[in-house]
Amino acid sequence: MRYSKINNILFKKNRIKLAKKLEKKSVAVINSNDEMPKNGDIKFKFCQNSDIFYLTGIEQEKTVLLLYYHNKSKKFKEILFIIKSKKELEIWGGHKLTEDEAREISGIKEIRFLNQFESILKETVISNENIYLNNNEFFKFSTPVASRDIRFIQYMKNLFPLHCYKRLAPLMTKLRLQKEPEEIELIKKSCEITISAFHRVLKFVKPDIKEYEVEAEITHEFISSGANGHAYDPIIGSGKNNCILHYISNDKECKTGDLLLMDFGAEYAGYAADATRTIPVNGKFTDRQKEVYQSVLRVMKKAIKMIKPGTTINKINKKVNKLIEKELITIGLTTSEEIENLGSEDVVMKYFMHGTSHFIGLNVHDTGTKDTKLKPGMVLSCEPGIYIEDENFGIRLENDILVTKNGQINLLDKLPIEIEDIEKLMSM
Ligand code: GLY
Numbered sequence: 001m002r003y004s005k006i007n008n009i010l011f012k013k014n015r016i017k018l019a020k021k022l023e024k025k026s027v028a029v030i031n032s033n034d035e036m037p038k039n040g041d042i043k044f045k046f047c048q049n050s051d052i053f054y055l056t057g058i059e060q061e062k063t064v065l066l067l068y069y070h071n072k073s074k075k076f077k078e079i080l081f082i083i084k085s086k087k088e089l090e091i092w093g094g095h096k097l098t099e100d101e102a103r104e105i106s107g108i109k110e111i112r113f114l115n116q117f118e119s120i121l122k123e124t125v126i127s128n129e130n131i132y133l134n135n136n137e138f139f140k141f142s143t144p145v146a147s148r149d150i151r152f153i154q155y156m157k158n159l160f161p162l163h164c165y166k167r168l169a170p171l172m173t174k175l176r177l178q179k180e181p182e183e184i185e186l187i188k189k190s191c192e193i194t195i196s197a198f199h200r201v202l203k204f205v206k207p208d209i210k211e212y213e214v215e216a217e218i219t220h221e222f223i224s225s226g227a228n229g230h231a232y233d234p235i236i237g238s239g240k241n242n243c244i245l246h247y248i249s250n251d252k253e254c255k256t257g258d259l260l261l262m263d264f265g266a267e268y269a270g271y272a273a274d275a276t277r278t279i280p281v282n283g284k285f286t287d288r289q290k291e292v293y294q295s296v297l298r299v300m301k302k303a304i305k306m307i308k309p310g311t312t313i314n315k316i317n318k319k320v321n322k323l324i325e326k327e328l329i330t331i332g333l334t335t336s337e338e339i340e341n342l343g344s345e346d347v348v349m350k351y352f353m354h355g356t357s358h359f360i361g362l363n364v365h366d367t368g369t370k371d372t373k374l375k376p377g378m379v380l381s382c383e384p385g386i387y388i389e390d391e392n393f394g395i396r397l398e399n400d401i402l403v404t405k406n407g408q409i410n411l412l413d414k415l416p417i418e419i420e421d422i423e424k425l426m427s428m
């Protein structure tokens with residue numbers, strides 16, 4: 001692995017927390033993601049399922065975790081199933097985990113090979129009543145192909161049609177939302193690598209470079225720092241492309257006078273950072289760009305303070321939209337009369353088309369909904385923006401915020417954001 005070894009106490013704690021949420025007389029099965037085909041005989045780089053990683057730390061494909069209620073001891077027990085390595089597998093794909101290595105990473109004592117999975121599954125399921133299975137219930141997720149989870153649900157229902165089935169997703173969502181201190185440290189490391197990449201970019205950007213050259217600088221910094229790479233496809237858009245929310249082609253030339261919007265974040269040990277900064281290609285903001293930038297920055301500073309225990313993303317969105325509305329009047333994009341006539345929502349939506357926050361963790365858009373009450377240990381983005389296509393630019397600024405008992409900590413507070421700091425660093 002590229003990252004420093006994670007103490008398996010984290011994964012043990014996570015499994016204990018899950019077992020406490022399961023009803024007695026239950027079995028829970030957590031699968032790995034599929035290995036996804038590309039073209040010909042090539043596959044995409046394997047991406048582990050976040051839930052099994054959270055519970056075991058194992059990144060290897062086809063791994064399955066079984067938790068089951070043991071009737072004699074009246075306790076939950078755990079078995080981890082892994083691939084049994086073969087010479088041909090190792091010739092092409094390299095080393096596969098041994099039982100000892102899987103035990104060391106996960107802290108699970110009982111490691112078995114996959115050829116024993118079905119018989120052990122039957123034994124444990126038949127002596128219990130409930131079966132908890134996983135599924136991706138992220139509210140924006142959709143896929144035209146049946147995932148491993150969906151196929152596994154069908155397989156289980158064929159084998160055990162009369163058991164009581166339960167959803168793991170709501171339990172995993174709750175657990176993953178509130179991070180353990182070890183997880184916060186890993187997110188901080190992702191943030192640290194992301195900050196280094198931004199400093200590198202500030203030295204690199206000048207007129208006439210291509211957006212993808214900026215992407216390459218960021219990628220270099222991420223990979224050489226031990227990150228897996230980008231936590232999501234980086235958005236590196238200049239000029240009008242500032243206004244395309246998920247612009248990822250990154251293939252245009254950066255022109256003098258334009259702004260460059262960069263939304264990028266490292267993934268370290270599975271954990272994401274998510275940062276956005278908007279900088280002038282030639283190192284100097286125009287007066288108009290400064291005016292709009294300061295509006296977004298004012299909103300951001302106030303929005304960060306709203307991220308604290310007890311509130312929700314929906315409540316934050318409502319308040320931030322009000323702040324944006326006021327700023328739109330200040331920078332001459334609308335008037336009180338227009339807002340009166342068209343309604344605030346439509347006017348704000350024209351220049352600020354997305355929400356202010358999402359949860360961050362093992363996924364850049366992590367588990368949790370807009371109505372989840374914020375609690376200490378949760379990490380959220382704060383990313384207001386104003387996009388003015390008619391003026392060929394837009395500005396988004398994004399930090400990652402940790403909710404604490406008394407308020408919040410900005411995990412990207414070392415990522416330059418003030419206009420003077422950015423102009424100074426770009427001139428050096
Ligand atoms: N980083 C992209 C997004 O939050 O949508």
Ligand code: MN
Nearest residue numbers: 274381383398
């Ligand atoms: Mn984001």
